[in-house]
Amino acid sequence: xxxxxxxxxxxxxxxxxxxxxxxxxxxxxxxxxxxxxxxxxxxxxxxxxxxxxxxxxxxxxxxxxxxxxxxxxxxxxxxxxxxxxxxxxxxxxxxxxxxxxxxxxxxxxxxxxxxxxxxxxxxxxxxxxxxxxxxxxxxxxxxxxxxxxxxxxxxxxxxxxxxxxxxxxxxxxxxxxxxxxxxxxxxxxxxxxxxxxxxxxxxxxxxxxxxxxxxxxxxxxxxxxxxxxxxxxxxxxxxxxxxxxxxxxxxxxxxxxxxxxxxxxxxxxxxxxxxxxxxxxxxxxxxxxxxxxxxxxxxxxxxxxxx
Ligand code: NDP
Numbered sequence: 001x002x003x004x005x006x007x008x009x010x011x012x013x014x015x016x017x018x019x020x021x022x023x024x025x026x027x028x029x030x031x032x033x034x035x036x037x038x039x040x041x042x043x044x045x046x047x048x049x050x051x052x053x054x055x056x057x058x059x060x061x062x063x064x065x066x067x068x069x070x071x072x073x074x075x076x077x078x079x080x081x082x083x084x085x086x087x088x089x090x091x092x093x094x095x096x097x098x099x100x101x102x103x104x105x106x107x108x109x110x111x112x113x114x115x116x117x118x119x120x121x122x123x124x125x126x127x128x129x130x131x132x133x134x135x136x137x138x139x140x141x142x143x144x145x146x147x148x149x150x151x152x153x154x155x156x157x158x159x160x161x162x163x164x165x166x167x168x169x170x171x172x173x174x175x176x177x178x179x180x181x182x183x184x185x186x187x188x189x190x191x192x193x194x195x196x197x198x199x200x201x202x203x204x205x206x207x208x209x210x211x212x213x214x215x216x217x218x219x220x221x222x223x224x225x226x227x228x229x230x231x232x233x234x235x236x237x238x239x240x241x242x243x244x245x246x247x248x249x250x251x252x253x254x255x256x257x258x259x260x261x262x263x264x265x266x267x268x269x270x271x272x273x274x275x276x277x278x279x280x281x282x283x284x285x286x287x288x289x290x291x292x293x294x295x296x297x298x299x300x301x302x303x304x305x306x307x
Contacts, residue, residue, distance in 0.1 A: 001026045001292070004039035004055060006047030007064075015064070018277060019043060022285035041288055045275070049074050060291055062284045064275050066090055066142060067222065068301055069195035082301040083287060088280045090273035091145030094220055097272040098146050098190055099153065101218045101244035104266075105188070106132055110242075129154045133212070135186030138221070139165050139172070140307075142273065143192035146220075150190075158182055162198075162305070183210035188218065195222035196306030203227065208234035214241035220272035223248040228259075235264055246272040 003026050005015050012030040020028040029037060031051055039055045045064040052061075052074060060081045063071050068084050076082065104110060108124055115122055132155055136147045139159035144167060151157045151169045158171040160182045165172050173182035183189070189211055193199045204227040208215065217240060219226060228249055234240035242264035251270055253259055259267050287297045301307060 001041070001288075002037050002039045003028045003041045003043060003288070004031070004037070004051075005029070005043045005045075006031050006051035007045040011045060014277060015043065015045075015281070018281040019285065022281050023288060026288075041291075043284055044071065046070070047074075052076055060288070062287070064280055064284075066273070067194055068307065069222065069224075072301070072303070072306065082303075083284075083297065083299045084301060084307075085275065085280055085283060086299045087141045087145070088283050089276040091142045094142050094192065094273040095145050095149035097220055097246065097268075098218055099149055101266065102134065102150060102155070102188060102190075102216075103153075105216050105242060105244070110266075130156060132156075132187050133158065133185055134188040134190060135160065135182055135211075136170075136190045136192055138191070138193040139167055139170070140192070140194070142220075146190060146192055155188075158185060180210060183207060184212070186215075187212040188216045191217075191219045191221040191225055193221050193225060194307035195224055198306070200224050201227055203231075205230040205233060208240055211239075213239045215239060216241055217243040217245075219243070220246045223251065232258060232262070235262065242266075244268075246270055 003019055003023060005012050005019060005028065016028050016030050038057045040059050041062065042055055042058050043062045043064060044051065056077055058077055058080045060083055061076065063082065063084045066085050068082060071082065106127060111124060134150045134155045134157050136143050136157065136159045139147060139161050143159060147157050147159050147167060147170045158173060159167060160173045160178060162174065164174045191203065203225050208230060231243065235243065244266045245259060246268045247270050248257065248259055253267065259265050290297045
Protein backbone atom coordinates (compact mmCIF):
# COMPACT_ATOMS: atom_id res chain seq x y z
CA UNK A 1 0.00 0.00 0.00
CA UNK A 2 1.25 3.49 -0.83
CA UNK A 3 0.25 6.49 1.25
CA UNK A 4 1.26 9.96 0.09
CA UNK A 5 1.31 13.03 2.33
CA UNK A 6 0.48 16.16 0.37
CA UNK A 7 1.55 19.46 1.92
CA UNK A 8 4.34 21.99 1.94
CA UNK A 9 7.71 20.21 2.29
CA UNK A 10 8.61 21.98 5.53
CA UNK A 11 5.62 20.45 7.33
CA UNK A 12 5.86 17.00 5.78
CA UNK A 13 8.71 15.09 7.47
CA UNK A 14 7.19 14.50 10.95
CA UNK A 15 3.89 13.47 9.36
CA UNK A 16 5.61 11.03 7.00
CA UNK A 17 7.59 9.50 9.87
CA UNK A 18 4.53 9.15 12.12
CA UNK A 19 2.36 7.73 9.31
CA UNK A 20 5.08 5.20 8.42
CA UNK A 21 5.21 4.09 12.05
CA UNK A 22 1.40 3.82 12.30
CA UNK A 23 1.07 1.94 8.98
CA UNK A 24 3.62 -0.90 9.13
CA UNK A 25 4.23 -2.36 5.68
CA UNK A 26 3.03 0.76 3.85
CA UNK A 27 5.26 2.91 1.68
CA UNK A 28 4.75 6.46 2.97
CA UNK A 29 6.04 9.27 0.81
CA UNK A 30 5.81 13.05 0.71
CA UNK A 31 4.67 15.41 -2.01
CA UNK A 32 8.22 15.70 -3.34
CA UNK A 33 9.14 12.01 -3.18
CA UNK A 34 6.17 10.27 -4.77
CA UNK A 35 7.08 10.68 -8.45
CA UNK A 36 6.04 7.55 -10.31
CA UNK A 37 4.15 6.09 -7.34
CA UNK A 38 0.39 5.81 -7.62
CA UNK A 39 -0.81 6.32 -4.08
CA UNK A 40 -3.71 4.35 -2.59
CA UNK A 41 -4.33 6.92 0.15
CA UNK A 42 -3.61 10.62 0.39
CA UNK A 43 -3.25 12.49 3.66
CA UNK A 44 -3.40 16.18 2.90
CA UNK A 45 -2.82 19.49 4.56
CA UNK A 46 -3.22 22.44 2.18
CA UNK A 47 -2.21 20.21 -0.73
CA UNK A 48 -1.99 21.99 -4.08
CA UNK A 49 -4.14 21.05 -7.08
CA UNK A 50 -1.21 19.35 -8.86
CA UNK A 51 -1.01 16.79 -6.04
CA UNK A 52 -4.49 15.51 -6.96
CA UNK A 53 -3.78 15.76 -10.68
CA UNK A 54 -0.90 13.28 -10.16
CA UNK A 55 -2.77 10.74 -8.03
CA UNK A 56 -5.65 9.35 -10.03
CA UNK A 57 -6.16 5.97 -8.36
CA UNK A 58 -6.75 7.02 -4.78
CA UNK A 59 -9.00 4.92 -2.55
CA UNK A 60 -9.53 7.79 -0.09
CA UNK A 61 -8.36 11.31 0.71
CA UNK A 62 -7.82 12.14 4.39
CA UNK A 63 -7.85 15.80 5.40
CA UNK A 64 -5.52 16.65 8.28
CA UNK A 65 -8.14 19.07 9.58
CA UNK A 66 -11.81 19.19 10.61
CA UNK A 67 -12.90 21.81 8.06
CA UNK A 68 -12.76 20.79 4.40
CA UNK A 69 -14.03 23.94 2.64
CA UNK A 70 -10.63 24.73 1.08
CA UNK A 71 -10.05 21.11 0.07
CA UNK A 72 -13.48 20.81 -1.56
CA UNK A 73 -12.76 23.91 -3.65
CA UNK A 74 -10.10 21.90 -5.58
CA UNK A 75 -10.83 19.56 -8.50
CA UNK A 76 -10.63 16.25 -6.62
CA UNK A 77 -10.74 12.86 -8.36
CA UNK A 78 -14.41 11.99 -8.63
CA UNK A 79 -15.94 9.24 -6.53
CA UNK A 80 -13.04 9.15 -4.05
CA UNK A 81 -14.23 9.48 -0.43
CA UNK A 82 -12.95 12.58 1.37
CA UNK A 83 -12.53 11.97 5.10
CA UNK A 84 -12.09 14.70 7.71
CA UNK A 85 -10.65 14.61 11.20
CA UNK A 86 -13.25 13.96 13.88
CA UNK A 87 -12.22 15.79 17.03
CA UNK A 88 -8.73 14.22 17.31
CA UNK A 89 -7.98 16.46 20.29
CA UNK A 90 -9.46 19.61 18.76
CA UNK A 91 -12.74 19.68 20.73
CA UNK A 92 -10.98 20.20 24.04
CA UNK A 93 -8.87 23.03 22.62
CA UNK A 94 -11.92 24.71 21.14
CA UNK A 95 -13.84 24.38 24.40
CA UNK A 96 -10.88 25.98 26.25
CA UNK A 97 -10.90 28.88 23.82
CA UNK A 98 -14.66 29.47 24.07
CA UNK A 99 -14.72 29.11 27.86
CA UNK A 100 -11.91 31.65 28.15
CA UNK A 101 -13.64 34.16 25.84
CA UNK A 102 -16.99 33.68 27.58
CA UNK A 103 -15.64 34.09 31.11
CA UNK A 104 -13.46 37.03 30.13
CA UNK A 105 -16.57 38.79 28.93
CA UNK A 106 -18.99 37.57 31.62
CA UNK A 107 -16.59 38.42 34.50
CA UNK A 108 -15.60 41.74 32.82
CA UNK A 109 -11.87 41.05 32.85
CA UNK A 110 -11.30 43.50 29.96
CA UNK A 111 -13.09 46.25 31.90
CA UNK A 112 -11.05 45.50 35.03
CA UNK A 113 -7.85 45.61 32.94
CA UNK A 114 -8.84 49.10 31.76
CA UNK A 115 -9.66 50.12 35.33
CA UNK A 116 -6.28 48.81 36.50
CA UNK A 117 -4.55 50.84 33.78
CA UNK A 118 -6.23 53.92 35.30
CA UNK A 119 -5.40 52.77 38.88
CA UNK A 120 -9.13 52.68 39.62
CA UNK A 121 -10.36 50.32 42.36
CA UNK A 122 -13.98 49.95 41.33
CA UNK A 123 -16.07 46.82 41.81
CA UNK A 124 -18.73 46.39 39.10
CA UNK A 125 -22.15 44.79 39.64
CA UNK A 126 -22.12 41.00 39.29
CA UNK A 127 -24.19 39.14 36.70
CA UNK A 128 -26.22 35.91 36.89
CA UNK A 129 -25.25 33.15 34.48
CA UNK A 130 -28.96 32.46 34.01
CA UNK A 131 -29.18 35.85 32.28
CA UNK A 132 -26.45 34.92 29.78
CA UNK A 133 -27.85 32.12 27.62
CA UNK A 134 -25.23 30.78 25.22
CA UNK A 135 -26.16 29.53 21.75
CA UNK A 136 -23.82 27.25 19.81
CA UNK A 137 -24.17 27.16 16.03
CA UNK A 138 -23.32 23.57 15.05
CA UNK A 139 -23.32 20.60 17.41
CA UNK A 140 -20.90 18.39 15.51
CA UNK A 141 -17.72 16.79 16.80
CA UNK A 142 -16.42 20.14 18.07
CA UNK A 143 -19.64 22.06 18.78
CA UNK A 144 -20.88 19.32 21.13
CA UNK A 145 -17.74 19.52 23.25
CA UNK A 146 -18.01 23.31 23.35
CA UNK A 147 -21.70 23.18 24.35
CA UNK A 148 -21.05 20.67 27.12
CA UNK A 149 -18.09 22.65 28.51
CA UNK A 150 -20.19 25.81 28.66
CA UNK A 151 -23.06 23.87 30.21
CA UNK A 152 -20.70 22.50 32.88
CA UNK A 153 -19.95 26.10 33.91
CA UNK A 154 -23.64 26.67 34.62
CA UNK A 155 -24.70 28.76 31.62
CA UNK A 156 -27.98 27.87 29.89
CA UNK A 157 -26.95 26.41 26.51
CA UNK A 158 -28.75 25.78 23.23
CA UNK A 159 -27.48 24.44 19.94
CA UNK A 160 -28.56 24.84 16.33
CA UNK A 161 -28.04 22.12 13.73
CA UNK A 162 -29.11 21.20 10.23
CA UNK A 163 -30.96 18.06 11.27
CA UNK A 164 -32.76 17.51 14.61
CA UNK A 165 -30.39 16.44 17.43
CA UNK A 166 -30.59 15.68 21.12
CA UNK A 167 -27.80 16.50 23.54
CA UNK A 168 -28.06 16.11 27.31
CA UNK A 169 -28.55 19.45 29.08
CA UNK A 170 -28.64 21.40 25.82
CA UNK A 171 -31.80 22.86 24.29
CA UNK A 172 -31.74 22.05 20.59
CA UNK A 173 -33.09 23.82 17.52
CA UNK A 174 -32.69 22.81 13.89
CA UNK A 175 -33.13 23.96 10.34
CA UNK A 176 -34.20 27.36 9.01
CA UNK A 177 -37.42 27.31 11.07
CA UNK A 178 -35.46 26.82 14.29
CA UNK A 179 -33.01 29.65 13.63
CA UNK A 180 -35.04 32.70 14.78
CA UNK A 181 -36.20 31.09 18.07
CA UNK A 182 -32.63 29.90 18.71
CA UNK A 183 -31.32 33.47 18.26
CA UNK A 184 -34.14 35.01 20.30
CA UNK A 185 -33.14 33.04 23.44
CA UNK A 186 -29.36 33.57 22.87
CA UNK A 187 -27.17 36.30 24.27
CA UNK A 188 -23.72 34.82 23.60
CA UNK A 189 -23.51 33.39 20.08
CA UNK A 190 -20.75 30.85 19.40
CA UNK A 191 -20.05 29.80 15.81
CA UNK A 192 -18.79 26.22 15.27
CA UNK A 193 -20.33 25.60 11.85
CA UNK A 194 -18.55 24.29 8.75
CA UNK A 195 -18.25 26.62 5.76
CA UNK A 196 -20.72 25.52 3.08
CA UNK A 197 -22.94 27.16 0.48
CA UNK A 198 -25.65 27.33 3.16
CA UNK A 199 -23.51 28.86 5.90
CA UNK A 200 -21.48 31.41 3.88
CA UNK A 201 -22.58 34.95 4.90
CA UNK A 202 -25.11 33.42 7.31
CA UNK A 203 -24.22 35.74 10.20
CA UNK A 204 -25.39 39.17 9.11
CA UNK A 205 -27.19 42.24 10.50
CA UNK A 206 -30.45 40.29 10.85
CA UNK A 207 -28.76 37.62 12.93
CA UNK A 208 -27.09 40.12 15.26
CA UNK A 209 -30.40 42.00 15.61
CA UNK A 210 -32.14 38.71 16.45
CA UNK A 211 -29.95 38.12 19.54
CA UNK A 212 -30.80 39.28 23.04
CA UNK A 213 -28.91 42.47 23.82
CA UNK A 214 -26.28 43.25 24.92
CA UNK A 215 -25.00 40.30 22.91
CA UNK A 216 -21.53 38.83 22.52
CA UNK A 217 -20.16 36.87 19.54
CA UNK A 218 -17.46 34.20 19.54
CA UNK A 219 -16.31 32.86 16.15
CA UNK A 220 -14.11 29.77 16.21
CA UNK A 221 -15.30 28.45 12.84
CA UNK A 222 -14.82 30.35 9.58
CA UNK A 223 -14.61 34.07 8.82
CA UNK A 224 -16.70 33.76 5.66
CA UNK A 225 -19.75 32.96 7.79
CA UNK A 226 -19.82 36.59 8.85
CA UNK A 227 -20.72 39.78 7.00
CA UNK A 228 -17.92 41.78 8.61
CA UNK A 229 -19.43 45.21 7.95
CA UNK A 230 -22.64 44.07 9.72
CA UNK A 231 -20.60 42.87 12.69
CA UNK A 232 -18.91 46.28 12.96
CA UNK A 233 -22.28 48.04 12.72
CA UNK A 234 -23.79 45.83 15.43
CA UNK A 235 -20.83 46.77 17.67
CA UNK A 236 -21.25 50.46 16.84
CA UNK A 237 -24.95 50.36 17.71
CA UNK A 238 -24.19 48.74 21.06
CA UNK A 239 -26.54 45.81 20.36
CA UNK A 240 -23.37 43.70 20.25
CA UNK A 241 -21.16 44.41 23.25
CA UNK A 242 -18.07 42.68 21.90
CA UNK A 243 -16.62 39.80 19.92
CA UNK A 244 -13.87 37.22 20.24
CA UNK A 245 -12.80 36.24 16.74
CA UNK A 246 -10.36 33.46 15.91
CA UNK A 247 -11.00 33.77 12.20
CA UNK A 248 -11.73 36.42 9.61
CA UNK A 249 -12.80 36.42 6.00
CA UNK A 250 -9.35 36.90 4.46
CA UNK A 251 -6.53 35.34 6.44
CA UNK A 252 -4.12 36.56 7.52
CA UNK A 253 -5.98 39.78 8.33
CA UNK A 254 -4.40 42.69 6.46
CA UNK A 255 -2.64 45.37 8.54
CA UNK A 256 -5.44 47.91 7.92
CA UNK A 257 -8.28 45.51 8.84
CA UNK A 258 -10.58 47.21 11.39
CA UNK A 259 -10.66 44.10 13.62
CA UNK A 260 -7.02 44.64 14.68
CA UNK A 261 -7.59 47.85 16.58
CA UNK A 262 -11.27 47.62 17.54
CA UNK A 263 -11.52 48.16 21.31
CA UNK A 264 -14.24 45.54 21.73
CA UNK A 265 -12.83 42.83 19.44
CA UNK A 266 -10.34 40.23 20.65
CA UNK A 267 -8.63 38.73 17.58
CA UNK A 268 -6.49 35.57 17.40
CA UNK A 269 -4.82 34.07 14.28
CA UNK A 270 -6.94 30.92 13.65
CA UNK A 271 -5.58 28.97 16.60
CA UNK A 272 -8.72 27.94 18.50
CA UNK A 273 -8.15 24.26 17.71
CA UNK A 274 -4.91 23.17 16.11
CA UNK A 275 -4.39 19.82 14.39
CA UNK A 276 -2.52 17.52 16.78
CA UNK A 277 -0.26 15.33 14.64
CA UNK A 278 -0.06 12.19 16.77
CA UNK A 279 -3.81 12.06 17.52
CA UNK A 280 -4.58 12.74 13.86
CA UNK A 281 -2.19 10.10 12.51
CA UNK A 282 -3.64 7.52 14.91
CA UNK A 283 -7.19 8.30 13.73
CA UNK A 284 -6.25 8.27 10.03
CA UNK A 285 -4.22 5.04 10.32
CA UNK A 286 -7.14 3.36 12.13
CA UNK A 287 -9.49 4.37 9.29
CA UNK A 288 -7.06 3.25 6.56
CA UNK A 289 -6.91 -0.13 8.32
CA UNK A 290 -10.72 -0.30 8.35
CA UNK A 291 -10.93 0.56 4.64
CA UNK A 292 -8.33 -2.09 3.82
CA UNK A 293 -10.58 -4.62 5.61
CA UNK A 294 -13.59 -3.22 3.67
CA UNK A 295 -15.16 -1.95 6.89
CA UNK A 296 -17.19 1.28 7.04
CA UNK A 297 -15.65 4.43 8.53
CA UNK A 298 -17.06 7.66 10.00
CA UNK A 299 -16.16 11.18 8.96
CA UNK A 300 -16.74 10.81 5.22
CA UNK A 301 -17.76 14.16 3.71
CA UNK A 302 -21.02 14.52 1.84
CA UNK A 303 -20.28 16.58 -1.26
CA UNK A 304 -23.95 17.48 -1.46
CA UNK A 305 -24.03 18.98 2.08
CA UNK A 306 -20.48 20.37 1.79
CA UNK A 307 -19.33 18.97 5.15
P1 NDP B 1 -19.06 18.58 12.08
O1 NDP B 1 -19.23 18.27 10.64
O2 NDP B 1 -18.84 17.45 13.05
O3 NDP B 1 -20.35 19.37 12.62
C1 NDP B 1 -20.93 20.38 11.89
C2 NDP B 1 -22.19 20.86 12.64
O4 NDP B 1 -22.73 21.98 11.94
C3 NDP B 1 -23.29 19.79 12.68
O5 NDP B 1 -23.96 19.83 13.90
C4 NDP B 1 -24.19 20.23 11.54
O6 NDP B 1 -25.55 19.85 11.67
C5 NDP B 1 -24.08 21.74 11.64
N1 NDP B 1 -24.46 22.36 10.37
C6 NDP B 1 -23.84 22.24 9.17
N2 NDP B 1 -24.50 22.95 8.23
C7 NDP B 1 -25.56 23.52 8.85
C8 NDP B 1 -26.62 24.34 8.42
N3 NDP B 1 -26.74 24.73 7.15
N4 NDP B 1 -27.55 24.73 9.32
C9 NDP B 1 -27.46 24.33 10.62
N5 NDP B 1 -26.45 23.53 11.10
C10 NDP B 1 -25.53 23.13 10.22
O7 NDP B 1 -17.88 19.65 12.19
P2 NDP B 1 -16.83 19.87 13.37
O8 NDP B 1 -17.60 20.08 14.63
O9 NDP B 1 -15.79 18.82 13.36
O10 NDP B 1 -16.13 21.23 12.89
C11 NDP B 1 -16.87 22.42 12.74
C12 NDP B 1 -16.04 23.48 12.06
O11 NDP B 1 -15.10 24.06 12.96
C13 NDP B 1 -15.17 23.02 10.89
O12 NDP B 1 -15.91 22.80 9.72
C14 NDP B 1 -14.22 24.20 10.75
O13 NDP B 1 -14.78 25.17 9.90
C15 NDP B 1 -14.14 24.77 12.17
N6 NDP B 1 -12.80 24.59 12.75
C16 NDP B 1 -12.12 25.71 13.18
C17 NDP B 1 -10.88 25.58 13.77
C18 NDP B 1 -10.17 26.76 14.33
O14 NDP B 1 -9.05 26.62 14.85
N7 NDP B 1 -10.72 27.96 14.29
C19 NDP B 1 -10.24 24.26 13.91
C20 NDP B 1 -11.06 23.17 13.48
C21 NDP B 1 -12.29 23.33 12.90
P3 NDP B 1 -25.98 18.29 11.69
O15 NDP B 1 -25.62 17.83 13.10
O16 NDP B 1 -27.43 18.30 11.46
O17 NDP B 1 -25.17 17.60 10.63
